[in-house]
Amino acid sequence: MADDGRVRRALLFMPGDDVKKIGKGAALGVDSIIMDLEDSVALANKQAARDSVVEALTSGEIDFGRTERLVRVNTDTSGFLDDDLKAVMPAHPDGIVLPKVESSAVIRFVARVLLDEESMAGIAPGTIKLLALIETARGVVNLKDIASSDPRLVALMFGAEDLAGSLGAIRTVEGHEVAYGRGAVVIHAAAYDLQSIDTPYVDLKNFDGLRADTERAVQMGYTGKMAIHPAQVEVITSVLDPADEEVAHAQAMIAAHAEHREKRAGVFVFEGKMVDMPMIRAAERVLARAQAAGKLPR
Ligand code: COA
Ligand code: MG
Secondary structure, X not given: OOOOOOOOOEEEEEEOOXXXXXXXXXXXXXXXXXXXXXXXXXXXXXXXXHHHHHHHHHOOOOOOOOOEEEEEOOOXXXXXXXXXXXXXXXXXXXXEEEOOOOOHHHHHHHHHHHHHHHHHHXXXXXXXXXXXXXXXXXXXXXXXXXXXXXXXXXXXXXXHHHHHHHHOOOOOOOOHHHHHHHHHHHHHHHHOOOEEEEOOOOOOOOHHHHXXXXXXXXXXXXXXXXXXXXXXXXXXXXHHOOOHHHHHHHHHHHHHHHHHHHOOOOOEEEOOEEEOHHHHHHHHHHHHHHHHOOOOOO
16 A cells, blocks of 8 residues: 555556557557556457557567556456456556455455566566556445555546446536545545546547546546546646646745754744645655656656
8 A cells, every 4th residue: 555656647548459559558658558458348359458468568569668557457256357367467567457446355366466476577576566446336435445455556546437337326517426436535545645546537529628627636636537538648647747836836845844854843834834744745746746747857
């Protein structure tokens, strides 16, 4: 249970059996891509999708650059999970996205499989990350158990469409039917030092709507948002990137903190407001986001 410090603003999904989209996603310079083996892949194409994801990860033909390579596998009740892991793990993706997580059991199970693969391959334990999608009523109810399940879990992701389905709710533009779940996910992520990734916006041509929805997510404390089309990536990252004034303010606050630390003062006043460690940590997060945005050197 720990944020690994990697910046994940936009995470772009594509069907795992669509090699062209994997290549396109890799070329975008997006923070993370999620090659999907689950719901965007037809049942008849599950093996084809595993094959093309492995090919993309291992052939060397696709240059992923800094982009994190994630794979979404099928659920533990689908009958596909074991074969997904067996196929994909030797190709060493950077992380696995688990859909419809409802308890810590599946996370602990997959974490053990990852540990075996890491020890066989001689790579450091914990290298391959886990991200858990919360998108069912039971997943929301069991958030505490899920969020505290395993150190390789780095993020909770919120899926509004499946959650609405599992509730029998009707989707609205305002999203009040999923507000509780959306709030619960970000709160549990913060409580257990995990990143929080907001639901994708499915109205592909409505960029004003996407911007407003991303702003809402940032206001709630979400650290990133899923994307389902390349054109959404720029909007999401631009909302998540800190403004210049925000960066300058964070730098000044950290400098003032360093000065006061010399004098052994834990708490101090900056621009008329009390500052202590939580604000300094928040300021450090702003600088990390500024680095990811290219506004500061890494
Ligand atoms: N990742 C990478 N490339 C993508 C992409 C994605 N998610 N979605 C579209 N593209 C590419 C297309 O291949 C096309 O490339 P081209 O110009 O070289 O031909 C270009 O971007 C424009 O695509 P467009 O015609 O606007 O979309 P589409 O009709 O081809 O695809 C979807 C629409 C919804 C099927 C597609 O965006 C998609 O597959 N999204 C992801 C779905 C998914 O993974 N869902 C699971 C999580 S909810
Ligand atoms: Mg889903």
